[in-house]
Amino acid sequence: MTQLGKYEQYLIEEFFDDYRAGALSHRTFTRRVAFITGSMGAAAAAMLLVGCTPSEVPRSTDPIPAPEPPVSTASGTAGSGAVPGAKSPLSVPEGAAGMTTATVRFPSGGTSVSAYLARPKSNGPRAAVLICHENRGLTPHIQDVARRFAKEGYVALALDLLSREGGTAGMDRDAVPGALTSAGAQRHIADFGAALEYLRGQDFVDGERIAMTGYCFGGGITWQAATELDGLKATAAFYGPAPDLGKVPGIKPAVFGVYAELDQRITGAMPALKDALAATGVVHQLTVYPGVGHAFHNDTGDQYNEVQATAAWKDTLAWFSRHV
Numbered sequence: 001m002t003q004l005g006k007y008e009q010y011l012i013e014e015f016f017d018d019y020r021a022g023a024l025s026h027r028t029f030t031r032r033v034a035f036i037t038g039s040m041g042a043a044a045a046a047m048l049l050v051g052c053t054p055s056e057v058p059r060s061t062d063p064i065p066a067p068e069p070p071v072s073t074a075s076g077t078a079g080s081g082a083v084p085g086a087k088s089p090l091s092v093p094e095g096a097a098g099m100t101t102a103t104v105r106f107p108s109g110g111t112s113v114s115a116y117l118a119r120p121k122s123n124g125p126r127a128a129v130l131i132c133h134e135n136r137g138l139t140p141h142i143q144d145v146a147r148r149f150a151k152e153g154y155v156a157l158a159l160d161l162l163s164r165e166g167g168t169a170g171m172d173r174d175a176v177p178g179a180l181t182s183a184g185a186q187r188h189i190a191d192f193g194a195a196l197e198y199l200r201g202q203d204f205v206d207g208e209r210i211a212m213t214g215y216c217f218g219g220g221i222t223w224q225a226a227t228e229l230d231g232l233k234a235t236a237a238f239y240g241p242a243p244d245l246g247k248v249p250g251i252k253p254a255v256f257g258v259y260a261e262l263d264q265r266i267t268g269a270m271p272a273l274k275d276a277l278a279a280t281g282v283v284h285q286l287t288v289y290p291g292v293g294h295a296f297h298n299d300t301g302d303q304y305n306e307v308q309a310t311a312a313w314k315d316t317l318a319w320f321s322r323h324v
Contacts, residue, residue, distance in 0.1 A: 004046065007181045007220065008036050010241050011135055013265055014216070014294065015177075016050040023302050026056065027065045028174060034064045035178030067174060083140035088299035088306065090313060092147035098122075099150045101143075104157075108194035109187070114163040115195060116143045118150035124204035127324045130195055130232075131158040132188075132214030132221045134298070135177040137168030141300045142215075152317060155205050159195055161188050180217065188221050189228055196231050209233055211253070211324045213316065214240060216295055219258075226251050234323035236316040239266045239294055248276040254283035254323035258312050263294040283323065287315060 004012070012033055019029040034043040041060030048057055083091065094101065101118045116138065120126065129149045133142040138160035149156035162168050165179050180188075192212065200207035211234045214222035219240020226235045227247035238258040255277070259267045270286060277284045289308040295301050297309045 004037070005181065006241060007185060007217065010220065010265075011036055011177050011181060011217065012046050013050055014135075016047075016052070017265065017294070020051075021302075025068060028068055030058055031065050031067065031174040032177055035172075035175045036181055038178075040064060067172060083144050083300060085300040086141070086144060087304055088309060090148055090310065091144055091299065092151050094143075094147070096147060096151070099147065101147065101150075104198075105163075106194060106198035108191045111164055113191050113194065114160045114167060116146055116158045116160070117156070118143070118146040118158075119155040119204060120150055120153055124155065125206040126153060126155050126204060127209035127211070127320070128155040128157065128199045128205045129320070130192055130199070130210065130212040131156060132192070132212070132218030132225075133158065133161065133168075134215045134295070135180060135217040136173070137162050137171070137176045137180070139168065139300075141298060145215075148313070154211075154320075155199065155202070157195055157199060159191055161191060163191075177217075185221060185224055189225055192221070192225050193229055196229060200231070207231075209324050211235060211320050214238065215297060216240060223255075223257075226253050226255050234320055236319055238297055238312070239263055241266065242269050242273040245272060245276045248273070248282065249280045251277075251280070251282045254319070256284070256316065256319040257286040258297070258316070259286065259288045260292045260294055260296050260308075261288050261290045262292060266294065285319065287312075 015029055015032050018024040033046055034040055037043045037046050040058055040062050044057045100121050104117045105112045105114050131146055142158050146156035146158045160168050199205045212222050212232050213236040215238045219237040222235050222237040223240050223243040227243045227250055232253040234254040236256040239260055259270050274286050292305045292308045293303045295303045296305045
């Protein structure tokens with residue numbers, strides 16, 4: 001799949017795995033690949049390359065399929081009721097006591113970027129955490145993660161990387177991954193650089209104590225930010241694609257990598273990153289959590305594992321406590 005960029009390939013392979021596991025219908029898989037590649041002809045070629053059979057591949061003249069009917073999650077399991085479908089005991093509902101939340105905007109690249117801010121009500125200044133969402137965009141789950149950090153005493157800022165496109169909530173959900181990859185990683189890194197400056201300008205933030213975390217696609221952006229952004233004290237990347245190994249010596253924050261034992265697409269590349277880090281003075285820890293697959297931290301998804309997700313969360317908090 002050499003005609004595709006790193007993140008396009010990563011997403012198509014991830015969606016193919018979900019399709020083969022039965023988590024995505026053929027229609028949704030086809031739609032997402034078409035939005036990523038830009039046409040049905042390119043989607044067909046990409047689907048063949050990742051392992052689809054000829055009978056599963058659409059014709060180049062076919063229209064992009066209509067979206068699946070929305071599925072209601074209102075009656076689904078919801079551990080604490082923080083978000084529809086939430087299962088984690090760590091989940092924190094909107095309006096929880098002791099914290100305040102808001103949608104904020106800050107300038108980046110000549111425009112305005114939107115983000116969800118969660119923080120303790122008591123005055124700071126406090127350490128802060130930048131949060132990079134998955135390929136689904138800024139979802140209620142990611143807002144919940146921000147509130148979890150706020151409950152632990154951090155100022156948490158979760159960006160909507162599709163602010164220029166009108167925001168995640170207003171988009172066709174199958175078009176979101178393609179829009180994120182079309183925007184390009186450098187735009188996303190620049191937005192996080194602007195977010196870092198925004199936090200530094202807030203009187204409730206200790207501008208010398210800022211960390212970053214991200215999940216799946218966001219884990220990859222977090223790794224890349226660690227190689228490019230000045231001012232981060234620590235990062236925690238959850239099962240994200242590794243950065244360019246040639247940039248590893250330039251990493252300044254203390255980096256923590258979360259990996260899933262059964263996620264060979266991502267974990268299989270981890271040893272090379274581990275060797276590259278070991279050859280530098282970068283403070284690092286890469287942990288493989290046993291018996292789980294990709295996205296095991298997301299308690300609104302099918303891969304969620306409470307034991308290992310809780311362990312990874314506690315390890316992240318411990319890492320930030322030591323290094324932020």
